[in-house]
Amino acid sequence: MSSDALLTFLADYWLSLVSVIALLVLSAFFSGSETALTATSRSRMHTLESNGDQRAGIVNRLIERRDRLIGALLIGNNLVNILASSLTTSLLIGLVGDSGVAIATFAMTVLLVIFSEVLPKSWAIASPDRFALTVAPVVRPFVAVAGPLSSLVNAIVRRILNLFGVNLASDMPMLSAHEELRGAVNLLHREGAVIKADRDRLGGVLDLGELEVSDIMIHRTAMRAINADDAPEVCVREILESPFTRLPLWRGSTDNIIGVVHSKDLLRALAEPNVEPETLDIVKIAQKPWFVPDTTNLKDQLNAFLRRKLHLAIVVDEYGQVQGLVTLEDILEEIVGDIADEHDLDIQGVRQEADGSIVVDGSVPIRDLNRALDWSLPDEEATTVAGLVIHESKSIPEERQAFTFYGKRFTVMKRVKNRITKLRIRAADDTPTA
Missing domain, CATH: 3.30.465.10 (Uridine Diphospho-n-acetylenolpyruvylglucosamine Reductase; domain 3)
Structure with a gap:
């Protein structure tokens, strides 16, 4: 081999070697970017964007179409991996002959696994938010170019899977937003970042839409009420001695609720001139009762309490029979609970x-x-x-x-x-x- 041919061969050798190294770096970039952008916290990115971080805004735009993003990164990763393997195989065949195929396969497998998969993905998963913010400005133009091809590939994949009865509807997440939030809170509690009391309060808020009034109401057998046919002084004494500020008023039968007496209204009436307990008309100072179905969920009932500015409702079943009563405090206790200490039992009964x-x-x-x-x-x-x-x-x-x-x-x-x-x-x- 002449000296010119040798120099040409060495030039080609170093050019190919540099190209392989550059392709391995690109492969690592694509792998790390995919891991970081799929693992990053959407809530944290949203907060950063609200605070004016433009890179966080880029991340949010990218992960809005997650399937397009992942498809584009996978296309780029596979292209550089195939090209790097082809160049290495060609290089080694030129150096050692046909045995270069086996050597190239082994060498590229080791290099790709270590430097293009495990290393960048471990780095990205260790700090996904910081990694995502760093790579997002570079990933965005690549996704803009490779995005149409990624969409085409995704469409082909969906068609193929549909033939086997598998539907990949991107708008149908496995978990609802509430379930994701509940799972995150439970995980943080197990890790020690959220204490039990805070977890219970957050869980109580999330449960409001799943619970019905019948689940928390005071049952009719435990409900304290006033008989409108009793002597006025008896009614006054019962109201003043009761630990509750609001009491249902019934007549003839406990199913016939005719009003709700508020202790403040009673005291205000007794403060009027020439009014004595013996002459007080309890029915006149009673407020109109509010009846709600026992199937009403607590979220709707809480909103209704706030909208009506009332604190007590009578619960009835589908036949109109009184089942009990529910108060605003009952619903709030589902959120804040009534436990004084995490380790002491402080529940009645x-x-x-x-x-x-x-x-x-x-x-x-x-x-x-x-x-x-x-x-x-x-x-x-x-x-x-x-x-x-x-x-x-x-x-x-x-x-x-x-x-x-x-x-x-x-x-x-x-x-x-x-x-x-x-x-x-x-x-x-x-x-x-x-």
Whole structure:
């Protein structure tokens, strides 16, 4: 081989080598960009854009069409990987002959895995937001050029998958926004970034649209009300001695609610000249009752309370029968809860025993128990603990009967007629043996 030919060969060799290195860098760029832009926090980017960060705005525009973005980056990544492998194979064949194919395959596999996949993706996933902000200005023009080809590829892929009954509707996310938010809060709680009380409050807000008034109402059997036919002084005494500021007023039957008496209205009436408790007409100072269906969800009911500027509503079923009452405070407690301390039980009707078991009234809501003890008992089929036991046992249990489900051992301690009034709950694996 002449000296000129040798120089030409070396020039080609170094040019190819530099080209392969440049292509590996481009491959790393595409891989890292794909990882960073798909893992970046949309909420943080939105906040940065609102604060005037133009790069965050570019990131938001790119991830609005995620399928187009990923398709363009994958096309670019595959093009440079194939080109790098082809150049390496050609180079090694020229150097060592036919065995260069095997050497090139092995060498490029190692280089691509380490330097074009694992390294850039590990770097990107370690700080996706910073990485995304850095690469976004460069990625945008590339996506603008390769975007139409990416859309064509995506359309072909969707057509092929449709033949097999797979529908990739981009506008149908697997999780709703509420589910994504709930999952994020639960994850942050497990990682220690969000305390239990804050998690419960955020969860309470998200649950408002899923709960109905019947799930939190004060049942008619526990509802305190005033009989309009009682002597006026008796009604006045009952209202003033009640811990509640608003009481329903009924006549003839507790199903016939004719008004709601506010203690402030009562005191205002008693302050009038020549008005005595014996001569006071309770019906005249009562406000008109507000009836709401028991199927109303709490989100709508909260908005209705705020719109009407009222704090109490009478709950009725589909036949118009009174089922109980719900107050604005009841709904707010679903958000803020009524637990004084994360580790102390402060629910009415719940008592911690020395042996670690929990004694609860049958009327205690399952949701309150879950929030207090961080349990996950289901509340889809039953609202109270007693209702859950009856639903699972498919019967009205006798006293001292015990059942095990959802990892808990439920023992019926007291039953009044067909109502379970007290239960003991302990972990199933803590059940004492005879």
